[in-house]
Amino acid sequence: MEIASKYDPHAVEDRWYAFWIEKKLFHSEPDDRQPYTVVIPPPNVTGVLHMGHMLNNTIQDVLVRRARMMGKNACWVPGTDHASIATEAKVVKMLKDQGIDKRGLTRDEFMKYAWEWKEKYGGIILQQLRKLGASCDWDRTAFTMDDIRYESVIRVFCDLYNKGLIYRGVRMVNWDPQALTAVSDEEVIYKESHGKLYYLRYMIEGEPGKYAVVATTRPETIMGDTAMCINPNDPKNTHLRGKKVVVPIVGRVIPVIEDEYVDIEFGTGCLKVTPAHDINDYNLGLTHHLESIDIFNDNGTLNDNGGKYAGMDRFACRKQIVQDLEEAGLLEKVEDYTNNVGYSERTNVVIEPKLSAQWFVKMRDISAKALEVVEDNTIRFHPEKFKNTYRHWLENIKDWCISRQLWWGQRIPAYYLPNKEVVVAPSREEAYRLACEKYPGVVKSADELVQDEDVLDTWFSSWLWPISLFDGIRNPDNKEIKYYYPTEDLITAPDIIFFWVARMIMAGEEYRKEVPFKNVYFTGIVRDKLGRKMSKQLGNSPDPLVLIDKYGADGVRMGMLLTAPAGNDLPFDESICEQGRNFANKIWNALRLVKGWAVSDELQQSHENELSIQWMEQRMACVLEEVERDFESYRLSEALMASYKLVWDDFCSWYLEMVKPAYGTPIDRETMACTLDIFEKLMCILHPFMPFVTEEIWHTLRPVCRAGQSIMTQPMPTSVFFDQRFLDEFTMAQEMVAGVRALRNTKGLSPKEALDLYVKGNAPLQFNGIITKLANLSKIETTKDKMDGALSFMVGTTECFVPVNININKEDEIKKLEEELKYTEGFLASVMKKLGNEKFVNGAPEKVVAVERKKQADAEQKIAALKAQIEALR
RNA sequence: GGGAGUAUAGCUCAGCUGGUUCAGAGCACCUGCCUUACAAGCAGGGGGUCACAAGUUCGAACCUUGUUACUCCCACCA
Numbered sequence: 001m002e003i004a005s006k007y008d009p010h011a012v013e014d015r016w017y018a019f020w021i022e023k024k025l026f027h028s029e030p031d032d033r034q035p036y037t038v039v040i041p042p043p044n045v046t047g048v049l050h051m052g053h054m055l056n057n058t059i060q061d062v063l064v065r066r067a068r069m070m071g072k073n074a075c076w077v078p079g080t081d082h083a084s085i086a087t088e089a090k091v092v093k094m095l096k097d098q099g100i101d102k103r104g105l106t107r108d109e110f111m112k113y114a115w116e117w118k119e120k121y122g123g124i125i126l127q128q129l130r131k132l133g134a135s136c137d138w139d140r141t142a143f144t145m146d147d148i149r150y151e152s153v154i155r156v157f158c159d160l161y162n163k164g165l166i167y168r169g170v171r172m173v174n175w176d177p178q179a180l181t182a183v184s185d186e187e188v189i190y191k192e193s194h195g196k197l198y199y200l201r202y203m204i205e206g207e208p209g210k211y212a213v214v215a216t217t218r219p220e221t222i223m224g225d226t227a228m229c230i231n232p233n234d235p236k237n238t239h240l241r242g243k244k245v246v247v248p249i250v251g252r253v254i255p256v257i258e259d260e261y262v263d264i265e266f267g268t269g270c271l272k273v274t275p276a277h278d279i280n281d282y283n284l285g286l287t288h289h290l291e292s293i294d295i296f297n298d299n300g301t302l303n304d305n306g307g308k309y310a311g312m313d314r315f316a317c318r319k320q321i322v323q324d325l326e327e328a329g330l331l332e333k334v335e336d337y338t339n340n341v342g343y344s345e346r347t348n349v350v351i352e353p354k355l356s357a358q359w360f361v362k363m364r365d366i367s368a369k370a371l372e373v374v375e376d377n378t379i380r381f382h383p384e385k386f387k388n389t390y391r392h393w394l395e396n397i398k399d400w401c402i403s404r405q406l407w408w409g410q411r412i413p414a415y416y417l418p419n420k421e422v423v424v425a426p427s428r429e430e431a432y433r434l435a436c437e438k439y440p441g442v443v444k445s446a447d448e449l450v451q452d453e454d455v456l457d458t459w460f461s462s463w464l465w466p467i468s469l470f471d472g473i474r475n476p477d478n479k480e481i482k483y484y485y486p487t488e489d490l491i492t493a494p495d496i497i498f499f500w501v502a503r504m505i506m507a508g509e510e511y512r513k514e515v516p517f518k519n520v521y522f523t524g525i526v527r528d529k530l531g532r533k534m535s536k537q538l539g540n541s542p543d544p545l546v547l548i549d550k551y552g553a554d555g556v557r558m559g560m561l562l563t564a565p566a567g568n569d570l571p572f573d574e575s576i577c578e579q580g581r582n583f584a585n586k587i588w589n590a591l592r593l594v595k596g597w598a599v600s601d602e603l604q605q606s607h608e609n610e611l612s613i614q615w616m617e618q619r620m621a622c623v624l625e626e627v628e629r630d631f632e633s634y635r636l637s638e639a640l641m642a643s644y645k646l647v648w649d650d651f652c653s654w655y656l657e658m659v660k661p662a663y664g665t666p667i668d669r670e671t672m673a674c675t676l677d678i679f680e681k682l683m684c685i686l687h688p689f690m691p692f693v694t695e696e697i698w699h700t701l702r703p704v705c706r707a708g709q710s711i712m713t714q715p716m717p718t719s720v721f722f723d724q725r726f727l728d729e730f731t732m733a734q735e736m737v738a739g740v741r742a743l744r745n746t747k748g749l750s751p752k753e754a755l756d757l758y759v760k761g762n763a764p765l766q767f768n769g770i771i772t773k774l775a776n777l778s779k780i781e782t783t784k785d786k787m788d789g790a791l792s793f794m795v796g797t798t799e800c801f802v803p804v805n806i807n808i809n810k811e812d813e814i815k816k817l818e819e820e821l822k823y824t825e826g827f828l829a830s831v832m833k834k835l836g837n838e839k840f841v842n843g844a845p846e847k848v849v850a851v852e853r854k855k856q857a858d859a860e861q862k863i864a865a866l867k868a869q870i871e872a873l874r
Numbered sequence: 875g876g877g878a879g880u881a882u883a884g885c886u887c888a889g890c891u892g893g894u895u896c897a898g899a900g901c902a903c904c905u906g907c908c909u910u911a912c913a914a915g916c917a918g919g920g921g922g923u924c925a926c927a928a929g930u931u932c933g934a935a936c937c938u939u940g941u942u943a944c945u946c947c948c949a950c951c952a
Contacts, residue, residue: 003911005911005912006912006914007912007914190949190950197952214952215952216952217952218952229952261951262951262952263951263952265951266951266952267951267952270952271951271952272952273952274952278952279950280950280951280952281952339950339951339952340949340950341950342950383879385878385879386878386947388877388878388879388947389877389878389946389947389948392876392877392878392947392948393947393948396948396949494946494947495947497947525946531945562886562887562900562901563885563886563887563900563901568880568886568887569945569946570886571885571886573885573886575901575902576886576901578901578914579900579901579914581914582912582914582915583914584914585912585914585915586911586912586914586915588911588912589911589912589914589915590911590912591911592911592912593911593912594911595911596910596911635888637886637887637888638887638888638899641887641888641899641900644900645899645900652911652912653916656911660911663910664910738917738918741917741918742917742918742919744917744918745905745906745907745917745918745919746918746919748906750909751907751909751916751917752909827895834932834933837932837933838932839931839932839933840932840933841932842932843931843932843933844893844932844933845893847893847894848893848894848933849893851893851894852893852894854894855894855895858895859895
């Protein structure tokens with residue numbers, strides 16, 4: 001059979017993915033096996049695959065595939081998130097491009113367009129995940145706004161409302177003037193920005209010519225000023241007590257109030273108070289019962305309260321008002337100033353604090369248990385340091401603003417009566433019944449009820465995800481939720497620990513009385529070579545599909561995993577995918593080698609081959625133990641590295657060379673069978689990391705037996721007992737081989753020329769045959785005496801001699817030996833110093849002292865040998 | 875402003891309870907090889923004051939304190 005000398009992922013990947021789908025190998029149904037459930041962090045339905053998704057989903061796939069091979073009923077549920085703001089913005093833009101203005105549409109018309117858009121363009125990302133090899137149960141694909149999830153969200157809203165955990169209130173919220181909606185605190189990104197600090201003169205009423213100076217970064221908000229505030233302990237402003245001042249330009253007379261909130265050191269110690277447009281001013285307004293004057297329209301332009309500036313954009317107004325102040329002589333000075341300004345995460349416009357009526361979830365009670373289960377490790381965080389972040393947030397938690405002034409989302413099931421009362425119910429009909437019950441005679445038909453215009457925050461759907469995916473809100477006792485919940489591992493990025501992770505834990509406690517997952521694995525953030533976060537704006541993110549095309553899905557998966565320890569940022573450089581690609585090719589060529597061997601039934605298995613197999617199996621057991629430990633502690637990159645070295649070094653570089661028959665000669669059947677077994681097991685170990693190439697090779701190794709089957713469902717090899725002493729002895733044999741090779745290298749001896757090897761001291765005699773083969777020796781003998789005129793090297797305390805025909809440069813040899821002697825003597829000296837220290841000998845554990853004595857003996861022996869060799873050369 | 879974390883080879887990282895020849899791995903690099911599986915390869919090799927300083931200890935990459943640098947999170951003083 002002809003096998004191409006280079007592995008070509010293109011020919012393989014799509015074929016096997018189709019095969020897995022066809023055989024329904026990703027699909028899970030509840031059965032007797034132990035469940036292993038993972039829910040995907042639902043990507044935005046509008047999203048396209050980026051490197052963060054690649055990392056995140058590769059990790060999930062590794063865990064899921066491994067669990068499946070370990071005999072668990074693995075279920076990885078995919079889906080997408082409706083992403084209110086992002087999606088609505090995209091649809092609005094699309095409509096605009098078609099010349100349609102959203103404001104000219106009814107809600108229903110808009111929703112129709114939005115759903116059409118979603119059906120047409122949404123979920124591309126799920127298609128892309130297939131290229132990566134993701135073994136999601138696609139039959140279960142869900143959407144946060146499909147019927148089950150929509151209804152679940154509505155039910156939860158009603159339930160929490162009835163429990164008194166949801167309320168409507170007027171609060172200062174973060175207003176996004178572009179998206180025209182409130183956003184939660186978590187969606188505001190503060191960025192340092194360079195602005196100006198304006199010093200404005202507020203004339204004191206009744207004292208002509210006298211004024212107080214106020215420093216502000218936002219002079220346009222003076223129209224909303226309803227007080228000036230000073231600190232009662234501020235000596236420089238005592239003269240302002242009880243006075244009234246005149247707001248510049250506006251002319252309104254406002255009182256001077258006193259509050260310790262004001263920082264005496266900042267500016268002049270005078271603060272203008274604009275309760276409608278600053279959260280701190282708002283709080284001052286509450287304490288001092290100030291009037292609130294809202295000067296902005298929802299889109300960030302000034303409203304009628306802005307007087308002559310009405311209709312202007314807030315930033316244009318700032319410019320104009322500064323000019324007007326200057327002309328009026330009311331601008332004292334302007335300084336450069338750097339402060340933090342909040343931007344909307346979604347639209348990147350400056351957030352405007354705004355008073356408005358919104359719906360909130362009371363967080364205090366609902367969050368208490370959520371802290372506990374993480375503190376007591378019912379849910380484990382990997383890495384653990386994120387517990388700190390989590391604790392800090394929960395201990396300072398604020399109520400969650402869940403209403404959004406958008407159409408794309410679950411519409412809030414609150415209905416207003418003509419008498420301004422509100423009822424909350426899952427449907428208009430039920431709301432009507434409820435209204436009749438609570439306020440008899442107020443409404444005559446359901447049509448009279450006016451439903452709240454707002455939709456719910458997208459996270460208000462996502463927080464139910466692990467439950468709603470299995471319909472556990474609507475049917476809390478159904479078979480699926482009982483089987484699959486709680487899920488096992490959650491893989492997510494640390495930046496949504498509050499948005500999502502914390503809230504899922506709360507929802508889990510509230511609706512299942514149980515945690516939603518047992519482990520949370522926080523991935524790092526994928527950055528570029530310069531350490532910048534990869535983002536669309538910067539254009540520094542490679543297209544994952546192009547990478548897959550270039551290096552193969554297996555290559556990219558491996559590249560990502562190799563440098564991605566949990567919680568560490570991943571400085572991604574495309575070149576690391578090469579390592580993955582090269583590895584796939586390496587295994588591929590091992591396949592070519594093995595498949596090229598002719599098998600003979602006549603041949604007896606040699607002792608060397610038997611030993612080689614024994615070693616390889618033990619070595620595999622040893623590494624498996626390590627891999628299992630790594631998986632238990634979620635150290636995936638280490639598990640992969642250990643597997644990588646097992647295959648490349650132990651299997652390819654050593655084992656295959658050991659059993660490889662001489663060119664043109666066959667291999668015995670027994671060794672061939674064992675080699676295939678080992679090779680298959682290695683493919684199983686690698687399968688979770690590199691699903692495609694391992695499936696292809698697994699089939700090619702034994703095409704007839706494996707037809708119609710998949711490596712996916714093979715049992716994962718587990719570690720068994722291994723003899724460490726045997727492995728150590730082999731290590732010594734390896735060192736002897738390496739010693740001979742090094743001699744050839746430094747002395748320019750051809751690898752083709754067979755050499756003799758004489759060994760003085762301890763040697764792993766049982767491996768002589770193997771050493772002979774790998775080092776290309778004609779013979780290997782033990783000797784009691786050192787040999788003159790031969791090249792030499794040492795393995796531990798064992799001396800090895802290789803007689804050669806070339807002239808030995810005695811000076812060079814002596815120099816080399818003397819260097820080693822010097823090092824060993826230094827080493828011995830440090831050992832002796834330790835052993836000479838009474839406190840050490842008495843204080844250290846016996847075992848440690850014994851080790852030191854062994855070091856001493858070995859070093860002394862080595863020094864004697866080196867000295868003798870030098871002497872002989874002289 | 876508050877908190878957390880990190881600092882080990884050119885790069886990315888291991889290094890567990892302080893003690894094994896403990897200073898490691900992979901990549902990169904250097905040298906020699908197209909050896910009939912693989913140059914996406916083989917064989918061999920060089921490379922680190924474990925950020926800095928002090929302390930604890932018989933013994934410190936590891937524990938303590940301080941210093942410096944970087945990263946992240948939270949808060950949002952106009």
